[in-house]
Amino acid sequence: MPEKEVSSVLKKPRAVVRKFLARPQHEGVGAIVRRSIGRFELKYFDPFLVLDEFSVTAPAGFPDHPHRGFETVTYMLQGAVTHEDFEGHKGTIGAGDLQWMTAGRGILHSEMPAAQGTQKGLQLWINLSSKHKMIDPKYQELLSKDIAEASKDGIKVRVIAGEALGTKSPIYTRTPTMYLDFTLKQGAHLQQPIPTSWNAFVYVLEGEGIFGSSKSLPVTAHHLLLLGISGDGLETWNKSSKTLRFILVGGEPLGEPITQFGPFVMNTQEEIDQTIDDFENCVNGFEKARHWRSGDLLD
Numbered sequence: 001m002p003e004k005e006v007s008s009v010l011k012k013p014r015a016v017v018r019k020f021l022a023r024p025q026h027e028g029v030g031a032i033v034r035r036s037i038g039r040f041e042l043k044y045f046d047p048f049l050v051l052d053e054f055s056v057t058a059p060a061g062f063p064d065h066p067h068r069g070f071e072t073v074t075y076m077l078q079g080a081v082t083h084e085d086f087e088g089h090k091g092t093i094g095a096g097d098l099q100w101m102t103a104g105r106g107i108l109h110s111e112m113p114a115a116q117g118t119q120k121g122l123q124l125w126i127n128l129s130s131k132h133k134m135i136d137p138k139y140q141e142l143l144s145k146d147i148a149e150a151s152k153d154g155i156k157v158r159v160i161a162g163e164a165l166g167t168k169s170p171i172y173t174r175t176p177t178m179y180l181d182f183t184l185k186q187g188a189h190l191q192q193p194i195p196t197s198w199n200a201f202v203y204v205l206e207g208e209g210i211f212g213s214s215k216s217l218p219v220t221a222h223h224l225l226l227l228g229i230s231g232d233g234l235e236t237w238n239k240s241s242k243t244l245r246f247i248l249v250g251g252e253p254l255g256e257p258i259t260q261f262g263p264f265v266m267n268t269q270e271e272i273d274q275t276i277d278d279f280e281n282c283v284n285g286f287e288k289a290r291h292w293r294s295g296d297l298l299d
Contacts, residue, residue, distance in 0.1 A: 009191045014200065014231030016212040018042075020224045022053060022203075030060025036203060036224035038125070045199055045226065046253040047175045049125035049265060053203070053222065056081075056119050061112035064294050066286065067103035068275050069133040069265040071126045073179065074099045074111070075160060077205070079119030085109035086292040089139060096144025098160060100171055104128070104135040106278070106285030110294035122203075122247070124179070129254050130267050132174050134285070140171050154188035154238075157181065162250075164192060176252040183245045184209065184238040192248060193233040200227045200250035202234065207244035210237040 020041060022034035031054055036042070038050035049070055056062075061081075074081070080094040086108040093099050094115075101107070113119045128135075147158050150165035159169040162178030169179075176198075184190060194200045202211055202225040208218040211225055214237060219225060227234060238244040257267050264275045274284075282290035 009193060010231070010233040010235060012231045013191070013212060013233060013235035014194065014227040014229075016202075016216065016225045017228045018226040019219065022051075022222045022224060024055075027052070027054070028056070028060065028062040031056040031062060034222055037201075042224075042226075044127075044258060045201065046255065047127040047177075047251045048199070048201070048249070049127055049260070050123070051125075051201075051203060051224065051249075052123045053205075054119075054121055054123060056113055057117065058113040062110060063112065064108060064110045064292075065263055066106065066108045066279055066289070067263045068106045068279075068285070070103060070128050071174070072099075072101045072103065073124040073126065073160075074101070074121060075124075075179075075181070076119070076121040078121070079117060080114040081111050081119055081121065082114040083109060083111050084294045085137075086288040087137065091141065093141070094144070096147065096158075098140075098142045098147060098171075100140040100161075102128070102135065102138040102174065104133070104137045104285075106275075106289075107137045108286065108289045108292060112294075124249065125265075126173075126175050126177060126251065127254055127258065127265060128175060130256055133266060133271075135174075142171070154185035155190050156183040175254065178248070178250045180248045181245070182236075182248060183243060184236065185243060186238055186241055188238050188244075190236040191233060192236075194227070194231075194248075194250045195252070196232065197229065198250040198252050199229070200234070200248065201225060202227065202236075203247050203249070205245040205247065207238065207242040208240050209244040209246060210239060211235075 022036035150167040158181040160179035
């Protein structure tokens with residue numbers, strides 16, 4: 001099948017500068033994740049703290065745990081997960097659904113399987129600037145049917161955040177972010193602009209694709225590709241006989257110091273020490289943690 005011709009929208013496509021294979025590891029209670037950002041080779045890719053492709057089957061899961069200082073973005077690929085927090089917010093997200101949670105000054109919550117079989121999805125942690133780290137927690141949730149989509153020339157995109165193919169997402173990003181789920185049919189050729197100075201990466205979900213340069217070797221599932229800062233977008237080809245699916249994520253770097261202790265991400269060690277003290281004493285945003293347990297907490 002010949003490649004589909006596209007008019008050039010990029011002056012200088014970004015090159016792939018690093019590639020990682022995300023290997024399975026244990027996380028939570030019995031869950032398996034493929035962690036590509038937040039591992040020892042790539043601790044932080046400003047403003048992104050963690051990218052996990054998770055796989056969880058009951059009774060495994062992510063029982064009660066806290067967060068402060070960043071946002072978690074959960075995008076389901078298969079099955080369903082029930083979320084519950086100490087503010088009384090509870091809901092279930094299924095395949096194709098999105099939850100964009102701003103932890104801000106503090107949240108205590110659980111994320112547990114809500115269906116039979118294996119639940120799969122992606123969870124991205126996005127850092128918040130110092131001025132936003134202590135804001136009140138907030139949720140933005142979209143069902144699969146409400147996520148903006150567009151299709152053109154063998155390319156389909158689900159616009160989680162930002163804009164692609166003339167379609168915009170309603171999600172508000174405190175840290176300016178684009179999050180696009182692309183599917184390319186055989187022979188499709190994509191040119192997607194990325195804002196200048198933003199850091200950006202690709203994570204391949206299915207199939208194999210050629211990224212950055214038509215002379216590059218094909219990249220298969222579970223690989224993370226970091227894009228160079230020089231250039232105005234991503235160019236991708238699907239020259240294989242199978243469908244290619246990947247996410248393209250970009251964000252404006254914060255350029256601030258970062259200190260992390262597990263699920264707490266602040267700017268200084270003093271702020272981390274204060275966060276630990278706040279959580280242990282159930283104060284300053286963690287007041288409701290004292291007496292709360294989720295209904296799905298494992299024994």
